[in-house]
Structure formats: structure tokens, C-alpha cells
Amino acid sequence: MRGEPIIEVDGLVKRYGQLVAVDAVSFVVNEGEIFGLLGPNGAGKTTTISVLSCLTPPTAGTAKIAGLDVTRNSLAARSKIGVVPQEIALYPTLTARDNLVFWGRMYGVPERTLAERIDELLSVVQLAERAGGRIDTFSGGMKRRINIAAGLIHRPDVLFLDEPTVGIDPQTRRSILDLVKDLNASGLTVLYTTHYLEEAEFLCDRVGIMDEGKMLAIGTRAELTTSIGATTSIDVRADGLDDSIVDWLSSLEQVTDVARDGDDLTINTTAEANLLPVIVERLAAGGAKVHSVDVKVPNLESVFLHLTGKSLRDEGDQDAAATKTNALHG
Ligand SMILES: Nc1ncnc2c1ncn2[C@@H]1O[C@H](COP(=O)(O)OP(=O)(O)OP(=O)(O)O)[C@@H](O)[C@H]1O
Numbered sequence: 201m202r203g204e205p206i207i208e209v210d211g212l213v214k215r216y217g218q219l220v221a222v223d224a225v226s227f228v229v230n231e232g233e234i235f236g237l238l239g240p241n242g243a244g245k246t247t248t249i250s251v252l253s254c255l256t257p258p259t260a261g262t263a264k265i266a267g268l269d270v271t272r273n274s275l276a277a278r279s280k281i282g283v284v285p286q287e288i289a290l291y292p293t294l295t296a297r298d299n300l301v302f303w304g305r306m307y308g309v310p311e312r313t314l315a316e317r318i319d320e321l322l323s324v325v326q327l328a329e330r331a332g333g334r335i336d337t338f339s340g341g342m343k344r345r346i347n348i349a350a351g352l353i354h355r356p357d358v359l360f361l362d363e364p365t366v367g368i369d370p371q372t373r374r375s376i377l378d379l380v381k382d383l384n385a386s387g388l389t390v391l392y393t394t395h396y397l398e399e400a401e402f403l404c405d406r407v408g409i410m411d412e413g414k415m416l417a418i419g420t421r422a423e424l425t426t427s428i429g430a431t432t433s434i435d436v437r438a439d440g441l442d443d444s445i446v447d448w449l450s451s452l453e454q455v456t457d458v459a460r461d462g463d464d465l466t467i468n469t470t471a472e473a474n475l476l477p478v479i480v481e482r483l484a485a486g487g488a489k490v491h492s493v494d495v496k497v498p499n500l501e502s503v504f505l506h507l508t509g510k511s512l513r514d515e516g517d518q519d520a521a522a523t524k525t526n527a528l529h530g
């Protein structure tokens with residue numbers, strides 16, 4: 201049922217020798233959610249996914265998929281999950297269709313339904329016309345989409361996507377993100393790992409922030425930014441401002457700070473969505489003429505910085521620079 205826990209991770213530990221790759225991580229993903237694991241290289245995202253997909257046993261703790269323990273009930277748990285690995289897992293010399301036939305048989309999809317299922321998936325990932333093309337003639341983005349189709353071949357309830365947009369151009373990235381949203385809208389629960397803040401913000405209902413094996417915080421973007429006390433800043437430029445507007449704004453509960461400098465007004469608030477129309481209305485009623493309004497919403501970057509003391513953008517990979525210019529906020 202939508203909204204019920206479908207992934208339950210409790211005190212999960214994964215050690216490789218001395219190295220603690222996943223360090224007592226707990227989280228719950230509810231049916232119908234897109235849940236993001238956000239963290240830099242080495243945070244433990246892939247290791248968490250590997251344990252949840254029964255590829256490697258946990259050192260300690262438990263993980264359940266649809267109530268099925270991944271260690272004690274791994275076969276049944278696995279049947280609920282589709283996995284789209286970080287590395288493309290396709291045979292380059294086979295066609296798209298033959299790759300999907302291979303994965304379908306691996307997952308035990310009955311032969312009588314396999315062809316139909318493959319047609320359906322090729323159309324979902326918008327590659328029906330390329331069904332007979334060899335994978336080694338496909339672009340990076342097309343390979344990724346076939347990789348996603350392969351993960352869906354056995355109609356899983358939950359899809360794990362491990363950094364599916366690394367190394368692809370912004371336009372293809374957008375088509376993958378839209379595909380994930382569409383799949384989710386049709387009922388699929390998604391666990392999505394990324395080190396891109398914008399993706400986590402665009403896609404995920406809730407986000408778990410990971411670093412060095414630890415889960416540092418979990419919540420919606422609004423919950424996470426509120427939890428660190430971050431406020432939205434509204435900058436208004438208008439003719440005819442006076443200090444009565446400052447006094448009025450200061451008296452409002454959601455406003456944490458107001459400053460006026462001539463025609464410029466800066467308001468810090470915890471509830472921008474409710475406040476903006478009220479401010480504009482009040483200014484108009486007082487005869488002020490508004491020239492511009494600029495809203496700066498705190499983002500997950502502020503949260504990551506606050507929790508770890510470092511920037512998620514300091515990764516030095518080329519995509520970080522590209523996404524920076526596309527950043528929605530801040
Ligand atoms: N099979 C393994 N043997 C030994 N160490 C491992 C193994 N797999 C992962 N690790 C280590 O565990 C830590 C977490 O790695 P993991 O791949 O889970 O990180 P990640 O968050 O997926 O990073 P990335 O964004 O680079 O994919 C790293 O220090 C890594 O070197």
C-alpha cells in the first residue's frame with residue numbers, strides 16, 4: 201500500500217577489513233517515494249545498495265524489502281527489487297532486445313510474457329525503434345536507458361538507481377530524470393543515489409545525506425534546511441518604502457530579520473511561500489512601486505556544508521562545474 205514502509209534499514213554496518221564502508225546506517229523508504237542517498241565519493245552509497253540488493257551480506261544490522269530480510273530471505277527479497285548498477289551491465293555486441301532477453305531470463309521472466317514485456321519497456325525508455333541495434337552503436341544516454349529497462353524487466357516494486365546520470369550531457373540527464381519521475385508516477389518506489397545536489401532536490405521526496413559511511417540527516421529538503429536553521433532571504437527593490445513596512449514585517453512571526461537600505465528591503469523568513477504574496481500586497485496598498493523581487497531559498501548544499509564542514513561541489517569532477525551554472529538557488 202502506498203505510504204507503507206517498503207525498505208527498512210536498521211543499524212546497517214558493512215566492513216571491508218579495517219574499513220567501515222557503511223557505519224550503522226538506518227532509514228526507511230515508504231512505498232511510492234523517491235528516496236535519495238546523497239553523498240560524495242566513498243560515502244557508502246553503492247555499498248548500501250549492494251547489501252540491499254543481496255549482493256553482499258551485511259556485517260551487522262538488518263535490511264528488509266517489503267518485509268523480507270535480505271539475509272534470511274534473500275531470494276524473495278531480490279524478486280521485489282530491480283537494480284540499475286553504477287556501471288553499465290550490457291553486452292556491447294548484442295542488440296538492445298537481446299540484452300533484455302538475457303536479463304529477462306536471468307530474472308526468471310516467463311518466456312511467454314517476455315517479448316511483450318520487452319516491447320513495453322523499450323517504448324517506456326523511448327528506444328523501440330532501436331530495438332535491433334547493437335549496444336556498441338548506442339550513445340551513453342541510450343545505454344543508460346536500456347540499463348534501466350533491464351532493471352525493470354521482472355516488474356519489481358522497488359528500483360535502485362546508482363548514479364545513473366554520471367558522465368552524460370545535461371539534456372540526456374534531464375530525459376533520465378524525467379523517466380524516473382514518470383516511472384515513480386506509475387507506482388514504482390525508487391531508491392536513487394547521487395552526488396549531485398540539484399538531482400536530489402529535483403527528484404527526491406526525501407533525502408538521506410551520507411558521508412564517510414554515516415547517515416548524517418534524513419528528510420525533505422524543507423525539513424533538512426529548517427533543521428539547520430537556514431532561512432529564505434527575500435530581496436525587494438521598490439520606490440516609496442518607509443520604515444513602517446519594516447516595523448510591520450518585524451512584527452510577523454515567520455520573519456526572523458528585516459533590513460532596509462533606501463529602496464532595498466531584505467527579509468529573512470522561515471516561510472517564504474506564505475509570506476511573499478502578503479508582502480507584495482502590503483507594499484502595493486501602501487503606495488510603494490515594486491521593481492524586483494529576488495528569493496533565495498536555502499538548498500541541500502547549505503545542509504551538507506553545515507553537517508560536514510565541506511562542500512559537495514569540491515569533487516573536482518567536470519559535471520560539478522556544469523551543474524553549478526544550472527543551480528536553481530543560491
Ligand atoms: N569490495 C570492496 N572492498 C574493499 N573496500 C570497498 C569495497 N567496496 C567499497 N569499498 C570501500 O567502501 C567505501 C564506500 O564505497 P562506496 O562504493 O560504497 O561509495 P559510494 O558512495 O558509492 O562512492 P561513489 O560516489 O564514488 O560511487 C570506500 O572507501 C570504498 O573504497
Ligand SMILES: [Mg+2]
Nearest residue numbers: 245246247286
Ligand atoms: Mg557508488
